[in-house]
Amino acid sequence: MKNQKVWFVTGASKGLGLTLVQKLINQGYLVAATSRNLSDLSKAVGEYENFLPLAVDLINESSVEAAISQTISKFGQIDVVVNNAGYGMLGALEELSDKESRENFDVNVFGSLNVIRKALPQLRKQQSGHIFNISSIGGFSGNFPGFGIYCATKFAVAGFTESLAAEVKPLGIKATVVEPGYFRTAFLSAGSLAVPEKPIDAYKEVRDSQSAHQNDINNQQPGDPAKAADVMIEAANSENPPLHLFLGADAYHVAEAKIADVQRDMANWKFLATATNFDEVGA
Template identity: 40%
Template sequence: MSEKKVWFVTGAARGLGVDIAKAALAAGHVVVATARKTDSVTAALGAHDDLLAVELDVTDPAAADAAVEASVDRFGRIDVLVNNAGSFKAGFFEEITPGDFRAQIETTLFGPVNVTRSVLPVMRSQRSGTIVTISSTAGISAAGDFMTAYAASKFGVEGFMESLTSEVAPFGICTMLVEPGFFRTELLSPLSTQYAAPSIADYAERTTATVEAWKGMDGQQAGDPAKLAAALVQLADQDEPPLRFVAGSDAVEAVEAKAELLLAQADAYRELSATLARDA
């Protein structure tokens, strides 16, 4: 590490956010740890001279502005933003209410949009900064039941950050998308996962099986979030962080499979595609 940096971490009261905050502090950095309630941050992380707990609901743009202002007032800058706050609205598309589908997008897509919008003026003025956004393998490959809302939000995050990269690069700002596989965080716990109420008989049997499978995975995931957090701090400290970090061997396999599938799909109708140009 070349210097002490100011890290701004959303969703830092539980799950991966706590591990990221702890890893950044352990590396000698300053951390602004945000959550809907600051006392939950204090309970999770304790007291530390280099830690500032700030209230933030990422779905509220005004709250994002206020949290960034508080951070700059205290520490003068923001060097690393970690868009981590999230939730999981699980269920078959027809059974997820429009309100819950929209709430998923508000949290896991517009949350990063809101916070990034608030932080970028600070980073531009510094002519430096790194934006780390926790995506998911569901943002690369959405195969599987119960993930329509979640995958839609994560595919959106992927497109948002990938496009933002070239816009902010001239100001010395880097972006890094993180696509974790299954880590033993709280994402599948009742605190983060809400299942759609069963309402359609055609889905009933698969709903029961899928809910049992998801609940059975909670607390059994192979990935260690503390190791992931340490890896993210290591990568963010590089002069040129990777544009993507595919985290976990299961994630690597999923991304490789999707890449192979896309190549196969592009090739399948190559001759037909070649006939679609306008005639001279």
């Protein structure tokens, strides 16, 4: 029996996006998926009656709009949107140029916003739907030297997802920000992880982090992307899905440490920091 929910997944030619698409197709869902290169996507996934491969430039609004229209034309609706496309950026803030930084924001942030903007008219018409925005544990904690710009893009994704959830809840639409830890995908390979064009020797800790991610952590990540995809499908089918979906024991560990740090800072500075109204004075 087919599952009649229609999924629209970006960045589906590799990594978590590809794993998710393969699972959805095998479970009978109707799936539209995007990649910059249609050949790569079709080769990675194969041909199926319930699969619509789409070549999309996510930072081009017309390209995104065309993909959404094609999906609706073929399947009649869109039920679940997954903004998965994105890439990593590893470099100290001083090292990364304005161009390098903006390009990371273009794909990781504005590409997702383009999809949301073009998908929402259909979801509003249906009075239903669920948008998953793939962030990162680096979108909850920025304590990763050399990942400042990448973390900034993923913090942005988390922030606009929280606002999106509040905006669309009265319309019957749900939103979830997914914050994975390390999963064994191609994310740390050369095609998915950008590095500075002009590195600065002074940032030894950043170079060490770059070397560790490219040589030691890559292909040794603890997370199984197939299990991550299962959790996302479960969340999409839940009556009460989470707003924040942390994936992986490592993500939980980092999130709990961040929450504890914030609570400690708040407690230590509460007396002075809360005595800031016009009618109050601090110690």
